[in-house]
Amino acid sequence: MRVPRIYQPGPLAAGQTLSLEDDAANHVGRVLRMQPDQTLILFNGEGSQYPATILSADKRQVQVRIDQQQQQDIESPLDLHLGQVISRGDKMEFTIQKAVELGVASITPLWSERCGVKLSGDRLDKKIRQWQKIATAACEQCGRNRVPTVYPVTKLNDWMAQPFDGLKLNLHPRAQYSINTLPQPVTALRLLIGPEGGLSPEEIDGAAEQGFTDILLGPRVLRTETAALTAITALQVRFGDLG
Known part of the structure; x- marks a missing residue:
């Protein structure tokens, strides 16, 4: 046992x-x-x-x-901060759980124009506490001894404008670059994942203005939770500790 x-x-x-x-x-x-x-x-x-x-x-x-x-510190050498637009139902919980298992260092839930989730007040506070508990439980399961922080929900534009000394990536199905073409080494990274309906054209332009590099994962359009976990896995293989 x-x-x-x-x-x-x-x-x-x-x-x-x-x-x-x-x-x-x-x-x-x-x-x-x-x-x-x-x-x-x-x-x-x-x-x-x-x-x-x-x-x-x-x-x-x-x-x-x-x-x-x-x-016993099994943290990834890649300091990966996930910015995830809030998804419906239990998809957000699933994304947080698996992202922690895959080694993300921190997570910020985001509001965007096409975010289909409506939360405020006590319901929002309760949800943030629940997400942090999910992150903690994921550490109990996977063996991590450092618990990633789930930050308060932030507006997408405010999060993109935060100072950050590292590589910033935005998944985009029409991007010219893939994860395999990114330069090495990368030790600190912010990954932006949009909602089910995708980011608006204005938000995509705003990401570019804030220094985010558009990347794609392949020829198929992935659901938001699939895109997040696929991208994290690929980044950990290239820059982190997944073999």
Whole structure:
């Protein structure tokens, strides 16, 4: 059986005894039904992981003792920031989950002219918290010890205008360049993915004005979630740590 990995924010150290946060305790005690003397791995997002032993467990509280600290940083050498226009239904959640598994460093959900999602106020705040939890859970699953930040939703034009010292890419089906023709080396990159209906002509022009390079993935038009994950994979193969 695979040893469960649990995100536990705050300082962690070998020999420390602590109670897991409510969500983690519920998962360990109620969902996994783990018992005293079983082991799990904690991480707090700072790069290390901490094998720990359960001292007590019930459906409300789980107490553990940290046995040791292990230095294990499997982050990609490519600092990839995904700017993803919000997609409908569970597509956005799927994109965030898989993007984290593929090694993105950060994600900004975006509003654009053709974005078909309407969120505001408390509903929007709740959604952002949910997206961050999805990113954290993806790290638990894939072994990452650093949790990518899901930033607050930003207007596309504002995000494109943010200062950035690196390569900026925009997927465009009529672009002249592919990922394989991009120059090397690239260590920091921003990737813009539009909505289901694509970016408007004005937004495409705006991206070019802000220094984004148009690239294409191939002859077929991909759905927004397929385009994001395909592009991330190709970029990690060329500039990151996917073989």
